[in-house]
Amino acid sequence: xxxxxxxxxxxxxxxxxxxxxxxxxRMSSSFRTPSAIPGFGLTYGFVWFYLCLIxxxxxxxxxxxxxxxxxxxxxxxxxxxxxxxxxxxxFGLSFAAAALNAVFGLIVAWALTRYSFPGKRLLDAAVDLxxxxxxxVAGIALSAIYAPNGLIGSIAPFKIAFTPLGIFVALxxxxxxxxxxxxxxxxxxxxxELEEASATLxxxxxxxLLRVVLPTLIPALLTGFALAFxxxxxxxxxxxxxxxxxxxxxxxxxxxxxxxxxxxxxxAATAIATIMLAISFLMLLAINLIExxxxxxxxxxx
Amino acid sequence: xxxxxxxxxxDSPTAESPAARFAITVIAIAFLGFFLILxxxxxxxxxxxxxxxxxFESFEDPDTxxxxxxxxxxxxxxxxxxxxFGLAASWAIAxxxxxxxxxxxxxIDLPFSVSPVVSGMCYVLLFGANGxxxxxxxxxxxxxxxxxxxxVLATIFVTFPFVARELIPLMQEQGTSEEExxxxxGAGGWRTFWSVTLPNVRWALLYxxxxxxxxxxxxxxxxxxxxxxxxxxxxxxxxxxxxxxxxYNFVAAxxxxxxxxxxxxxxxxxxxxxxxxxxxxISAAHRH
Numbered sequence: 380x381x382x383x384x385x386x387x388x389x390x391x392x393x394x395x396x397x398x399x400x401x402x403x404x405r406m407s408s409s410f411r412t413p414s415a416i417p418g419f420g421l422t423y424g425f426v427w428f429y430l431c432l433i434x435x436x437x438x439x440x441x442x443x444x445x446x447x448x449x450x451x452x453x454x455x456x457x458x459x460x461x462x463x464x465x466x467x468x469x470f471g472l473s474f475a476a477a478a479l480n481a482v483f484g485l486i487v488a489w490a491l492t493r494y495s496f497p498g499k500r501l502l503d504a505a506v507d508l509x510x511x512x513x514x515x516v517a518g519i520a521l522s523a524i525y526a527p528n529g530l531i532g533s534i535a536p537f538k539i540a541f542t543p544l545g546i547f548v549a550l551x552x553x554x555x556x557x558x559x560x561x562x563x564x565x566x567x568x569x570x571x572e573l574e575e576a577s578a579t580l581x582x583x584x585x586x587x588l589l590r591v592v593l594p595t596l597i598p599a600l601l602t603g604f605a606l607a608f609x610x611x612x613x614x615x616x617x618x619x620x621x622x623x624x625x626x627x628x629x630x631x632x633x634x635x636x637x638x639x640x641x642x643x644x645x646x647a648a649t650a651i652a653t654i655m656l657a658i659s660f661l662m663l664l665a666i667n668l669i670e671x672x673x674x675x676x677x678x679x680x681x
Numbered sequence: 682x683x684x685x686x687x688x689x690x691x692d693s694p695t696a697e698s699p700a701a702r703f704a705i706t707v708i709a710i711a712f713l714g715f716f717l718i719l720x721x722x723x724x725x726x727x728x729x730x731x732x733x734x735x736x737f738e739s740f741e742d743p744d745t746x747x748x749x750x751x752x753x754x755x756x757x758x759x760x761x762x763x764x765x766f767g768l769a770a771s772w773a774i775a776x777x778x779x780x781x782x783x784x785x786x787x788x789i790d791l792p793f794s795v796s797p798v799v800s801g802m803c804y805v806l807l808f809g810a811n812g813x814x815x816x817x818x819x820x821x822x823x824x825x826x827x828x829x830x831x832x833v834l835a836t837i838f839v840t841f842p843f844v845a846r847e848l849i850p851l852m853q854e855q856g857t858s859e860e861e862x863x864x865x866x867g868a869g870g871w872r873t874f875w876s877v878t879l880p881n882v883r884w885a886l887l888y889x890x891x892x893x894x895x896x897x898x899x900x901x902x903x904x905x906x907x908x909x910x911x912x913x914x915x916x917x918x919x920x921x922x923x924x925x926x927x928x929y930n931f932v933a934a935x936x937x938x939x940x941x942x943x944x945x946x947x948x949x950x951x952x953x954x955x956x957x958x959x960x961x962x963i964s965a966a967h968r969h
Contacts, residue, residue: 437803513899613796616901
C-alpha cells in the first residue's frame, strides 16, 4: 500500500518510473552523475590534458630524476654540508618570520576588523601589497632601505642587509598577508555574544580575549602561519638581493638550486628540490588537517 | 564614590581600554608602514633620485625596451591560455558531479605550493641540454630553455591556478539552474555559456585575470631559472631589474622596478574596487 503510493507520487513527478528507480543505483557506481548540461567531456578532457602538460609531467620529471639517483645518492647529496646549511637557513628563518607574522598579523587583523581609524581602508588594501608587488621589486627596495647607507640601515645599531637578519626581513614582508587574510574573516564572523557572555560571567576583558577569543582564532592563526611558512621556504626573488648570499651563512636553498643548475649538476639540484617539494606537500597536508580539525571543532572552516 | 566612575568606564568588560586600543592600532599601523609602505616608497624615491630626466633616460636603454616587450609577449601568451583553462576547469568542476573532484581541485592549486625556483627547474630537467628531452631537441634545433618558450612555460606554471580558483567556488555557489533553464528554452551549449554563465561570473573572471596578469608580468624565480639572462633577448622586466641592479645602475634598476610597482598598484586598486563594488559577485572564498 505505502509502496504503491510512494511509487505513484514518484511517477507523478517523473514519468519514467522504472528507469528512474534503477538509475540511482547505477549512478552511485558510475563515475559521473548524469546531467542535462553539455560540455563535460570537452572541458574535463582539456583540464586533464593541460594539467598533465604544464604541471604534472614537469613535476614528474623531478620525481623521476630523484628516483634515478637512488636513495643512497639522493641522501648523500641532500646531506652535503653546504646543502644542509642552506636548508637550515631557509627553514629556520622561514619559521621565525612566520612566527613573527602570526603575532603581528593577529594585531593587524584585530585593528583592521575591530577598530576604526583614519586611513584604515587604504591600509587594508595595502596588506595585499606583497602579493601585487613583484618579488624582485620588493627585493631591491628592501635592500635599499636596510643597506648600511639606507633609510633604516643607516640608523640601525647593527647590520641588517647582507646578513641572515636581512633574509628574515624579506620573509616577513612576503608572509605578511597570509596571517592577516586568514584571521580577518574569522574575526569578522566571530559571535560578539560570546564575549558579552564571558563579560556577564565576570571575566575582565584580558581574560575574555585570552580564554574566549584567542582559542577560536587558533586554527586560522595556524593556517596562516603554515601558509606564510610554506611561501617563505620557497621564496627567492625578494631574498637574494638582501641576503648577501654567503655560503653556510646567508645562502638560501632556492639559490643553491639555481647555482647547481647553472653548473649543470642536475642531481644536486634535484636532491634539494625533492626535500623542498616533500616539505611543501607536508605543509599542504598540515593545512588541510588544521582546517578539517577546525571545522569539526568550531563548525566552520578557517 | 565619584572618583571611581571614570575608572569603571575605562575598564569596560566588553571592549579593550582606550589605552590598549590606541597601542594596538599604533602597532598595526607601524608594522604595516614599516614593512609595506616604506618599500613601496623606496622604489619611487630611488628611481627619481637623480631627477625626472634621469628617470626617463633609463627607458631609452634598448635592453630595457626589449625587456618590456618580452614581458608583454609572455603575458599575452600565458594569460589567455590560463583563462581558457580556468573557464574549462570551472565548467567541468562546478556544473557536474563526478568522482575525484576534490582531488582535481587540489591538483589545480598545486603550483601555489611549489617554490617558483622548483617550477622553473622542472622544465630544465625536461628540456635543458642535459635534460630528458635535451638531446632530441638539440638534434631538431628546437630551443626551449634559455629562450622564449621556456619563459612562457614557466610563467604559465606559476600563474596556473589564478583564474580557476576564482571561478570554481563562485560557479559552484551559483549552481546549474540558470543553465538548465537556458537549455530547456532551446539554447545550445555555447550559447548558454556565452549569454548565461559568462555574464554571471564576469567580475570574478576579471578579478582572476588581474591577479594572473600581475603575477605573469612580475614573476622572477621561475623565469630566472629558464631565462639564461641573455641581455636584450631573454630578460623580462624583473630579470632586467636584477641585471641593472647587479651592474650598480641603481636609478635604471629602480626605474624599471617602478613600472612593475605601478602595475602592482593599479592591480591592487582595481582589485579593491572590485571587492568593494562587486563583493557579492566575486567568489566568497577568495582570500588571495
